[in-house]
Amino acid sequence: MDRRSLIKAGVVGAAGAVAAPAVARAQKVFQWKMTNAYNPGSPFYVTGPGSPAEFAERVKAMSGGRLQIQQFGAGELIPALEGFDAVSSGTVEMNVANSYYWAGKTFAAQYFTAVPFGLNFQGMTAWLQHGGGQKLWEEVYAPFNLVPMAIGNTGVQMTGWFRKPVETDADLKGLKMRIPGLAGKVYAALGVDVKLLPGGEIFPALERGVIDAAEFVGPYQDRRLGLHKAAKYYYTTGWHETSNVTELIVNRAAWESLPADLQAIVRAAADACNLVSHTWCEATNAEALDDLVKNQGVIAQPLPAGIVRRLREVNDQVLADAAAKDPLVRKVHESFMAFKSVHDRWAGVSEAVYQSQIRTTQGAG
Structure with a gap:
């Protein structure tokens, strides 16, 4: 072999030596644990279309098995509402819940699940993705070593x-009600004895009279819990959660250990499940509500307008007081409300007009 061939062979050999570890690094398999605030088998929150179970499947498929996520329902690894601390400390890599459960950690967290009289699904998703909401969420959670x-x-x-x-709002005074988030603070201001219970504890508490009222999700999920067997008056206004975001939090050190392509896969899978889960709810709630009313003796009706007006007055004051006390809450609040003001104008000339015309012209001709 001549000198030129020896040099060429050496270069190829060196390249191979450099490339081999890179290939090995690219093929590293990450095995993570994901806990959940909801009970094993819960539709939407744990299993089914757009659920965290589907999220884990999507991540595994898109990553070619390089990121494998094992899910644990509430109580299987940790108690239902200890996921925030578990992920923050690095005990597990991921947790699924709703951010308003962490109001005791930071009041601002609640804005990223639901704000009473707030944004609908389209508006909430738009604020998070295009209105600065996601960056604010990350800012709020940064001190806790979390990526939401x-x-x-x-x-x-x-x-x-x-x-x-x-x-009337007088009927709320002294009522014992399961209700999380900002809405709980509004109800409390009107004399409601607010209880924070995980989903699996709602039915027995309502059935035994430990609580007088309870909010969970919507017709499909509520029927599955059997809440109609413990109470028959079902108020449909939904003022407190016009949209409700399911939150995924990731331990920051674990997140930063992922290569960029796996981080992109996690975000893409989360975005997909955000949409699929919502459309699944839209597809299942109508039938469930019909069944509850026609076959289960449920009385479904909106809250009286006077109660809604009073709730809104108190809500505005609760939010204003919280924003005045904490600069970070004020920053999130002002961003949310500014975006809502703009989105409300668009919704008012688009979907609101359409829905109004459909109602007034239905059956005509």
Whole structure:
């Protein structure tokens, strides 16, 4: 072999030596644990179309098996509402829940799941993705070593189940109600005894009279829990959660250990499940509500307008007070409300007009 061939062979050999570790690094398999605030088998929140189970399947398929995520329902690895701390400390890599459960950690967290009288699914998703909401979410969670993102959305939820009818805001005073998030603070200001219970504890508490009323999600999910067997008055206004984001949080050190392509895959899978889960809710709630009313003896109706007006007055004050106390809350609040103002104008000349015309012309001709 001549000198030129020896040099060429050496270069190829060196390139091979450099390339081999790079290939090995590219093929590293990450095996993560993902806990969940909801019980094993829960549709939407754990299994089914657009669920965290589907999210894990999508990530595995898109990554060619390089990122494998094992999901644990509430109680299987940690208690239902300890996921925030578990991911923050690095005990597990991921958790699925709703950000309003972490109001005790930071009041601002609640804005990223649901704001009473707030944005609908389209508006909430638009704020997160195009209105600065996602960056604010990351800023709020940065001190806790967390990377947050949306992984699901129920759309508008129902006001909830009541053992007795309510006709005025005076009927709310002394009522014991399961209700999380900012809405709980609004109800509390009107004299409601607010309870924070995981989904699996709602039915027995309502059935035994430990609570007088309860909010969960919507017709399909509520029927599955059997809430109609414990209360028959179902208020449908949904003022408290006009949209409800399911949150995925990732431990920051674990996130930063992923190569860029796997990070992109996680975000793409979360975006896909955010849409699929919402459309699944839209496809299942109508039938469930029909069944509850026609076959289960449920009385479904909007809250009286006077109660809604009072709730809105108190809500505005609760939000204003919180924003005045904390600069970060104020920053998130002002961003959310500014975006809502713009989105409301568009919704007012698009979907609102369409829905109004459909109602007034239905059956005509």
